[in-house]
Amino acid sequence: MTIFHYPFLRLSLLTVVCLLLPACQENIESSDKISIKISVSKTPLSAPFFIAQEMKYFEKSCVKVTLDKTIGGKQSFEKVVNGQADFGTSSDSVIAFNSLNRNDFVTLTTFVQSDNDVKIITLDDNNIHTSKDLVGKRIGVVKGAAGEYLLSTYLAIGGVDINEVVIQDIAPDKLQQALVEKEVEVIVSWEPYAYQSIHNSEIKTKLLNTKNLYTLSFNLISQRLNTQSQSNSAKCIIDALHKAINYIAAEPTNSQNILIKHLELDQAFIKWLWPDYIFKLSLNRTLMMSLESQAQWAINTGMVQKRNIPDYNKIMDPRPLEQIDRKAITIK
């Protein structure tokens, strides 16, 4: 006589199998998950990614995510288009500049915006107060990124042409050094490098007033989503970001602590910076208008040697975001 002849044992065995089945299924799913690499710019703007990782929102999604911390959105963009990463984070300016040369990428969602992330910093003894004082000065900037666009706008408001200054393309993490060593008189930097430069004890810096002059947005980009699997992965990442952004809204202090831990930053810095950031998912007309405006500006000012701006509808892919938060989309 086997145990199957005993109704109680048979029922118990069935119960155990039923209890274990979801766990087994989870393990199977976990092992079957697609591995995804996201090139994340090493800036507080990427907070939703670090929080999603810390809170295990990625683990709970359908993809296995590895975050590749990269210096700046421009480098992150390059990793995506070169196939070194599946997804990346880039500012609208990087997208605007690159869209003039290529169309093999898509913007999936904006996840943060700030009107004070990019800053123009000079040494106090350089006697620079307004844009007019920048004429003939050497300015360190990451070309083809948000910094260059802010600088050109700042100069234009003061009636200064970008050709009247000496632009030097310097990597984001080398800008501070260039200012200290007086390779340049002015740098256009973004956080956290701007904060580090301002609080560098070796130099006395001065911050030019550019707050609210340019609203930077940070976006999730990828190569074109040609397969269902890629679309699913994008959806899963956006879902995790959505949860992380809700967490930021509900638990700002904990979110700041997570960011401090991931980027090894000062608490004072995060507290100072935090009010400037607005974390929310969107893919809207404003982004499109901003991209068009920046691209047109880059053409008009000669920053790029192109004549026509592209159709930005073609570099937006709202499908994954649509599945997570339909109301966040206002583009057609």
Add this chain to the structure above:
Amino acid sequence: MSLSQRLFMFTIGSTLLVLFVIASLFISSREVNLALQRFDYVQRVGILADHLSQNINNQTELVGKKSRKQWLSEYKKLSEILSSVPLLSPEMKTQHNSIVSKNQSMFILFNHISTFDKHPPTSQVKKHLTERLLIQIESIREDSQQLSTIVREDTHQMIKHQISLTIFVITIGTLGLIWGLYNFNRIFKLSINGMLRGIAEINAGTYRKIKQVEQSNEFSFVIDKFNDMSEQLQKTTISRDSLQKIVDERTKALVLLSNTDQLTNLANRRALFERGPIEFARSRRYSDSLSVLLLDCDLFKNVNDNYGHLIGDQVLQHLSKVCQQQMREIDFIARYGGEEFIIILPHCDLKSALTHAKRIQQALHDNKFITNEQCIDITVSIGITSIKECHQTFDEMVNDADKAMYTAKVNGRNRIETA
């Protein structure tokens, strides 16, 4: 727990329920009020963003002082609205912060553009900055639209939640009330039924203590009193029963006495006319045969005269004894009067009655009366009648039997005659 305590608890529960419903409605009204404030806020932001957008669309007008003044006035209105924001959820707050930030950016851009009057830039710069201003306004519009959607969804969610909560509270409350009422009803019903059962048992002469099914102090008290009363009643009712038993026994003895002939111990005339009609009616109902024998002791007067009344009485006793010995169990004999006896024979026709009569005569012949070494020969004249169509009553049968007996006397005594 006492009934009053239960009632108190029930009242407290009902009051709490009412308070909970009131609180729920109060919270609902607050939520609705908040939702209305949010709607109003979102609507006003949206309207002002539209106005700002319309004013800025015409770039030439922006340069004019009048347009600029109007635009600034609307910007101030928007700033005022943004500074008096109602309570928002974290998601709404994010949208609100975005609008505030873009509002500030918009103002700074506007100020830069305003300075173009004094220091005119290239048309390219002017166009670009105006575009940026439009983008900021458009962004505010989009944020306000998104905020509007969030508020709408949140309100729908809130309404659903409040309705669910209200339904839940009312359902739980109603169930609680029903349960409370059911409980009270059960206690009352069980306790009262118990007492009614006790009363019914007392009426039936059974004295048992009532057991309380559901505990309640008030009913416990009543039931204890009832049980005491039942116990007392049981004691007094036993004395009454005994008395009744004695009365019944005496009554029975008296009835027996009133229906019995003292000399012969046979049924007397009274008893005869009680039993006779019953047998007559039964015979009629079932169309059964019935016969009556009327016996008269022959020359009984001579016995009294010759031997004395005492011997006469003994003769009658002997006669009755012999007759009884010849009777079936269903037969009935009574002393009709003096030396006359009547025997009722149910299920017996005339022929059988005749046999009966002969058997009696033979038995008397065989069992002679002996006293003081003297043998007295006793004979009887017997008149027989059986039930006929013409008999309307038992009395008529007796009358016929009497006539037959008289004929037997006339024809020489110690005879049997039928009617």
